[in-house]
Amino acid sequence: MTFTPLIPSSGVAGWNFLQSTYDRQYDAFVQSGQLKNESEYFAEEIGKVTSSDDLLNDRRLLQVAVKAFGLEEEINYRALLQRALNEGTSAKDALANTMNDERYVEFSNAFGFGPGQSPMTSDSKAMEAVVNKFQSASFEEAVGEVDETMRTALFAKRAMLEVFGEPDENDFSQLSVKERALREFDLSMKEINGAIDDVPGVTSVQDQWEDIIQRDTLTDFFNTTLRMPAAASGLEDDELIQAYQDRAKIVFGTDDPTVFFSAENKDVLVAAYKTRATVDGDLPEDIAKTAQLADQILGQMVARDAALNEEWDYISRQEPLVDFMKITLELPDNIESLKTSDAMRVYREKAIEVFGTDDPNVFADAGNLDNILDIYREKAAESGMRNGEISASLRTAETILKFSFSENDVVDDDSLAASETAKIDAGWYSIMGQTGVPRFLQTALDVNTALAPDQTFDELTIEEQLAIYKDKAVELFETDDLSELTGPYQMSTLSDAYRTNAEAAGESEFFITYYSQIAERELNGLFQSDESDADQEFEDALEELRTMNDEDKGPSASSQWFTIMGQQAMTDFMQVALGLPKEVTQMDIDKAVDVYKRKAQEVLGTDKPSEFIAGDKMDDLVNRYLTRSQMNDINSGYSSGSAALMMLRS
Known part of the structure; x- marks a missing residue:
């Protein structure tokens, strides 16, 4: 049976998963079915080949050879391949050199049948390299059957390294003057501050609160619900987050949004907000709007973490699985004494390190389960467990995992259309409660063209506003995803649309600039990576080096x-x-x-x-x-x- 590569989502998220699990998936692939047979046959028989005729007359060998160099579509053009092999690459007019295709040059050089060359077929290392290229190309092809863009990305990365060599992380000689300075400065900062150990996929309590304070609707919601003093608005971000966390522990018994806004708790939280806002004298329509927006935004923000925590809570209550995970993930001895939410994060962080994912529905699926069982077997043997104990534990864990988790239940926002839509909608709900963004987007998207003559946009319900925002975004910019709409490829176009429409409406230059700056800052904070700010700081700090690249x-x-x-x-x-x-x-x-x-x-x-x-x-x-x-x-x-x-x- 052939192993099918697992890519649980598309785009950058799927690429990051593929990269983190590449070695394990690749190893499983090359050891499966026909690919293993063809690789072994080539390794055993290629040493007997002494001429291009020998290679061309053995279809199985030739299939491996041409696929290794991306020439599988040329396999039936025997005369072409024979000329490329026999003429070599030393003469300028050799076929491989005149094809304007580097694949033929590599193909010819790999076997060494050209004038003045020695056949490479008896060189085991050289032929092992051909097999490796064949297996890589086959894996990329299999990836392409799941997601074609991933195949192209894998090929491009491999081809660049083959052409220009593997980079030496400690060698700055190939970098420009500016890049060398940036790298040296970055290394110096790491030496001062220590290595940053960010774990992808697991959102910390601190990170969740950092997201919360970026959204005006959520700060209004929690200021009321937690009875925050007015003076809190003057605090620095880290102080404000600490104040929120302290109050949340008193009011909710926890500062973890994943816990207090879980499915079983969020209704109580929203009800508490509505009660306290009513006591404060807020207007009913404002209370309803804030509650609805907060519900939508927070729900999406904690959905994946909450769902995965439930999966890991189930694992932590199954004694055989706990013992299995303790060894496989090398969990700390005090894991059982930690608070549930803290223990879940430890489980998930360790799972990402070992399995490449924190979703049990992914690593426990039939296509991946053998890999994690092998990890346990190896670590258990290293710990000194007897073979009988290892086998018994493996059988028990395998049975529970097989019947408890399924790839059909993968907790991944990007893998399900409904979840992706909810994520996009939550982005629009976020901007509805911001300070300057709604006016900016309403003008840029020209939402009034979607209204009846007697309507105003502010009179519409939140759902009606959402529908118009998304429809206009797709109509004008071909996407309703704010993370794309506000990204580096579209933000300038969006700003130009705002300026054009604002000028046509008679807006003054002062207010056009004012709202543009507010909107761009808030949109960047909500939807773009924090890394962009750090990159800009490097650019600003080393501006004088920009002109030195040509040296x-x-x-x-x-x-x-x-x-x-x-x-x-x-x-x-x-x-x-x-x-x-x-x-x-x-x-x-x-x-x-x-x-x-x-x-x-x-x-x-x-x-x-x-x-x-x-x-x-x-x-x-x-x-x-x-x-x-x-x-x-x-x-x-x-x-x-x-x-x-x-x-x-x-």
Whole structure:
């Protein structure tokens, strides 16, 4: 049976999961079914091959060879492959060199049948490399059957490393002057502050409160519910969060939003808010609006954590599973004495470290269960347990996990359309309660065009407003997801739309600028990564180094781009990742390279592909590719005029 790669969600979230579990999934894949047989056959028989005829006459060997170099579609073109092999690559007019396709060069060099070369088929290490490439290409193909964009991203990352080499994390020589300074400064800061141990996927209590204070509706909700003193508004963020947590412990008995806003507790919390707001004399319509918005936003904010905590609470109450997890996850000895919410976070953090996910429905699914059982078996043996005890524990744990969890119940926002819609809606509910954002978005989206002549937007219910916001966003910007709408690719366009409509309505320049600044700041805080602020601080602090990039020496950027453009898949990847229109692929190659270089310089701070693999640039490229691939092929809607305009801006 062939192993099917597991990718529980699309886009960047799915990519991060695939990367965190790559080694285990890849190992399971290459050991499965036909792939294992073909790999073993190639390893056993390739040493007997002494000529291109030997290779071409053995279909099983040839299938591995061509797939290793991405030439599987050429397998029936025997004459072409034989010429590429026999002519080698030393002569300029050799077929492989004239094909304008780096795959043929690599294919020919790998087997060494050309003039003046020695056959490489008896070199076990060289042939092992071919098998590895075959297995990687096969795994990428299997990933593509689940999500094609993931396949392209995997191929691009592998191809870049093969062409330009594995980066040395401690070698700054391939970085620009600016990048070296940034890296050295970053390392210095880490030495001063110590390593940051962020665990992906688990939202801490502190993080949840940091999200809460960014939303005006939620601060109004908790100020009333917790009876916060007016002086609290003057506190710094860390002091304010501590004040909220202290009051929450007194009022709710816990400062954990996942606990006090769980399904069984949230009705009591909302009722407490309504009672205290009524006593304070707030208007009924304002109370209802705040309660509804807070319910929607908080519900989405804690939904995944609350659901996963329930799963882990079930595990923590099954004694065989507790013993199993203690060994497999190397849990601390005091796990059973911790508060339930704290224990759940420890379980989940450890699960991410060991399994690559904190969702039992993922790691306990049939396709992955053998992997976690193997982890337990190995660690139990290391601890000195007897084989009989290990086997008995494995059987019990396997039975409980199999019948308790299912991939159909995966707790993942992005894997279910309904959950994704709820997440998007919660984003719109967040902005409805903000200070300057509603006016900004109502103007930018021109919501009045969706109203009847006798209607005003503020008179509509929250649900009616939500529907208009989303419909107009899709109509004008092809997305109703505020995380996309306010991202680096769309925010400037959104601001331009606001300015155009505000000017047409007679708004003064002062208020246009004022509301733009408020909205952009609040939207960035609500929907964009905190890392962008840190990046900007680095940029501002080292502004004087921006003009020093050209001091680097090395291979010309143009020659490196010609290498990339020798592979269509790499060209397509770069075109999407850099946000270039499809028309660029129709340009003269020299002009196209100039466009790629200018855009790469603008986006990545360098126009040399060999520098893309350094630091976080490769991950940035992949994330950009995945994000743009999810934007409903936005480039396909460009007219030729807009495409030309983009190239001029590049």
